Amino acid sequence: MSYLVYIAIFGTAAVVFLWLRDARIFWRTGLPGYRKAAYWGVLYGALALLGLQIARYVTDFEILGLGLILAAIYLQTNREKEKIWKNEDTLTRFLGSAPLAKTNKK
Secondary structure (H helix, E strand, O other), X not given: OOHHHHHHHHHHHHXXXXXXXXXXXXXXXXXXXXXXXXXXXXXXXXXXXXXXXXXXXXXXXXXXXXXHHHHHHHHHHOOOOXXXXXXXXXXXXXHOOOOOOOOOOO
């Protein structure tokens, strides 16, 4: 097992983290841009997992697996989403602690 497999594991974990963060922001705000990002995050997570499996088990194609993971990261972070933060600190943005949407409850 090469050191590239550890890089693939870290990249896959990053893709899954970004997907779950987008899903959490959508759950809290209900914004359509984050809804699309959360839906597409499932596919990008699957692409990253495919890349991880290729990097782990097909040692001749480790670079192909890393390329798939890199493509998943690029596609996931390249989506247009609404601006939801103004003056929040880095940890708040990193964890996806978005303000709750106001609902019309009677």
